[in-house]
Amino acid sequence: MPEVLMWIGGGLVIAGTLLSLLGAGGVLRFPDVYTRIHAASLTDTGGATLVLLGLGLVSGLSLDTVKLFFCWAFIMLTTPAAANALANAAYGAGHKPRIGTFQIMPADKDIPRDDGPPESGAPEDGSADE
Amino acid sequence: MLLAAGAAGLVVAMTLMIVRAIIGPSHYDRILAVNSFGTKTVLLIAVIGYLFGRPDFLDIAIVYALINFVTTIALMKALRYQSLARPLAARKEASDA
Numbered sequence: 001m002p003e004v005l006m007w008i009g010g011g012l013v014i015a016g017t018l019l020s021l022l023g024a025g026g027v028l029r030f031p032d033v034y035t036r037i038h039a040a041s042l043t044d045t046g047g048a049t050l051v052l053l054g055l056g057l058v059s060g061l062s063l064d065t066v067k068l069f070f071c072w073a074f075i076m077l078t079t080p081a082a083a084n085a086l087a088n089a090a091y092g093a094g095h096k097p098r099i100g101t102f103q104i105m106p107a108d109k110d111i112p113r114d115d116g117p118p119e120s121g122a123p124e125d126g127s128a129d130e
Numbered sequence: 131m132l133l134a135a136g137a138a139g140l141v142v143a144m145t146l147m148i149v150r151a152i153i154g155p156s157h158y159d160r161i162l163a164v165n166s167f168g169t170k171t172v173l174l175i176a177v178i179g180y181l182f183g184r185p186d187f188l189d190i191a192i193v194y195a196l197i198n199f200v201t202t203i204a205l206m207k208a209l210r211y212q213s214l215a216r217p218l219a220a221r222k223e224a225s226d227a
Binding site: 007009010011013014016017018020021023024025027028033036037040044047048051052054055058059064067068070071074075078079081082083085086089090092093095 | 131132136142143144149161163173176177203210
């Protein structure tokens with residue numbers, strides 16, 4: 001039975017590694033900051049889950065299982081928060097999402113930038129209040 | 131050997147992230163690449179710990195996961211406010227005065 005668990009755990013580790021490789025390829029090939037954040041965040045959480053679950057199956061039940069659970073919990077808490085904050089910061093700095101068909105990627109300095117930090121409320125809702 | 135293959139694949143993914151961090155057109159691409167590189171480093175440390183038969187490396191992996199998040203947030207704050215010591219609420223007061 002431990003042999004079977006070891007093979008299943010190794011397969012899960014390989015699956016998580018392949019997911020991380022797919023995410024790295026997406027970060028290299030996607031055209032926009034937001035799509036890159038999307039690819040990196042999703043594949044990081046999924047790949048971390050698969051790899052740490054595979055390592056837990058390989059190691060068996062011990063104190064290391066608790067350490068693996070805490071490592072997984074920290075990654076699952078911090079990676080979406082970092083991706084959210086990064087997308088918010090990029091939007092506040094004036095990066096526009098690239099919509100529609102695109103053949104030419106403009107230089108980053110040509111993108112117009114706002115001056116201050118973004119307001120917390122949605123600016124579009126101001127006219128609807130009257 | 132499955133764990134060795136997993137470690138090798140993680141190293142390849144980290145190399146691709148380094149490429150994005152070097153050629154990234156904006157600062158946010160570079161911060162994203164460094165953040166994802168750190169997450170893959172956590173996974174690599176955990177896999178290498180089991181590969182070498184020393185699962186105590188998981189403590190280092192946990193500490194690196196926490197440092198990675200704090201590093202990302204600190205980089206974004208330093209990029210927006212050009213300083214790490216300035217509080218977040220002081221910018222509006224300074225602009226009002």
